Amino acid sequence: MTLNASIRETLTGISTATLTTVLLKKGLRNVWLRGTKPLKPGQPRLVGHAFTLRFVPAREDLATPESWSSPTSTRAAIEAMPADCIAVVDAMGVTDAGIFGDILCARMKKRGVAALITDGVVRDVAGVLGTGLPVWCNGVAAPPSVAGLTFVSWQEPIACGGVAVFPDDVIVVDDDGAVLIPQALLADVVAIAAEQERLEGWIMREVEAGAVLPGLYPPNEENKARYEADKRR
Template sequence: MSINIVQALKQVSTATITTFLFQKGLKNVWIRRASPLRPGQERQVGAAFTLRFVPAREDLATESIWSAPISTRAAVEDMPAGCIAVADTGGVTHAGSFGDILCARMKVIGVSGLVTDGAIRDRDAIEEIGFPVWSNGVSSSPSTSGLTFVDWQRPISCGGVAVFPGDYIVADGDGAVVVPPRYAEQIAASGPDEERLDLWVREQVLSGARLTDIYPPDEAVRERFRASATRNR
């Protein structure tokens, strides 16, 4: 993964990204039911490391599965630094898919964050260690009370969105967005300027500009923005 692309995407909001991808015909990229665990969580960008759970089955969902070759513990140890873990739980929220110990290990090995359409447990402890999480709520119950972990690094569905290993994930205060690699470079190249344009338009609106004159910005408005940016250098 290009560090330049990652750093550039960190300057682009998920709102700007979804608009860009909508213009390319991609309408289903925002992961539903994955909200920031705490307010003010810093935007995170990384390659998707996918994990898949299925509903619990009593003969499999036992304590022994935690140390089995196919387990969340084994998957975490396979995660590269800089990735974002994306967990498909089918939206199960009565069991916590991840807790503070797994999140602590992810933090130590350099994982950038966790996105899941399920619940997490040990919320206070996870906040204390400062590991960024986007989830569908919290639960004190262990994962085995409602889930069985079955695989990692395969295509998954998370929050109604298809996620493939290696997709770019951008997560901020508005949630998490999947960026197919073929579009990442384009967003990285144009996104920061779009963010600056949005800020300038907002300032114009706060100064009294009429929406019909400035938003959404047409080419004339963009030229005014470019001229203003040149003057302020």
């Protein structure tokens, strides 16, 4: 599935903080993927469809170095990733086994994957940073994935950071972490969030000019009218 260029451009200008507020108003509270922290400060805000991958706890007969050559492997999953997707990996919050290292991240970058997001950790951190692939994760660890995890599947529903993620849900990620927008709500959320971002920009300018917060944030009827008048100018 390809994300509409106009929607992508709009979402690139909307913070994840704004999106969580909009989704909260629509009744969705559990959309922020816990443990998804930028591996490198200053990574750009990115938008893309989720390409999901899932690990389960390690089992000694399955979680072996030989499993890396299996048809059901992270290597095979990477070759199925379309350009511009965001890889979202359910690592169950395990922080002592790195799910991906520099070689796998380099291949993802070569395939045009937009970013890697996981509630787990990565390894070979210097090499991963060197690939230029934007990564959001819960830290770094030297041991390989099979030290604590078994890879089982891709492109099926997962739980990442305590959030249910389905293939092709839309992910927006920035310095505050990753937020999920259900595909069915995308158009509505984009329209509301774009207006919310404009309103908050106006409120910030008012604050910088010395305005007090009561009646401004959130705006009362008088300030709503002032905002609408400013929009028409």
